[in-house]
Amino acid sequence: MNNFFEMTMPSDGKNEAFARSAVAAFALSCSPTLEEINDVKTAVSEAVTNAVVHAYGEEGGLISLRCEVDDKNRVLTVTVTDFGCGIADVEAAKEPFFTTRAEDERSGMGFTIIETFTDEMIVTSKVGEGTAVTMKKVFS
C-alpha cells in the first residue's frame, strides 16, 4: 500500500498553516529539494485558502485533505476537498485574475499559482455539493 494520510478540519483560516506544514512534513520521505517543498506548500496553501474563503458562508464547514506518495517516493498527490457551494464554471475560475471576491482584494491567481507550482492540477466541482482540487508534484 502506498503511504498516505488523511485529515479533516474546520474551514478556519488558522488551519491553512497547519495543513501546508503537515503536507510538507509528510513529503519529506520523498527527499524533496527546498524549492520543491516550497512549491508544494504554496499550492496547498492556495487550495486550502480557497476552501476557507469561497466554499462556505458564515457558518463554515469541513475541509478534507488527503496526501499520498507513490511506491517510489517520487510523486506526491494532494487532494483538498470541501463540501460547500461548488464552482459553476471551473474553466472560467481557472483563468488568471478571475475572482468572484474582488471586493475582498482577492487576486484571482490562486488556481494559476497551483498550476504553476505543481505538475498537474485537477479541479472537480459540483454546485451545491463542493469542490475537490487534486495536485500532483513530481520530485527530481
Ligand SMILES: Nc1ncnc2c1ncn2[C@@H]1O[C@H](COP(=O)(O)OP(=O)(O)O)[C@@H](O)[C@H]1O
Ligand atoms: N473551494 C472553492 N469553493 C467555491 N469556489 C471556489 C473555490 N475555489 C475557488 N473558487 C472560485 O474560483 C475563483 C478563482 O479562485 P482563485 O484563482 O484562487 O482566485 P481568488 O481566490 O483570488 O478569487 C474564486 O474567486 C471562486 O469564485
Ligand SMILES: [Mg+2]
Ligand atoms: Mg484563491
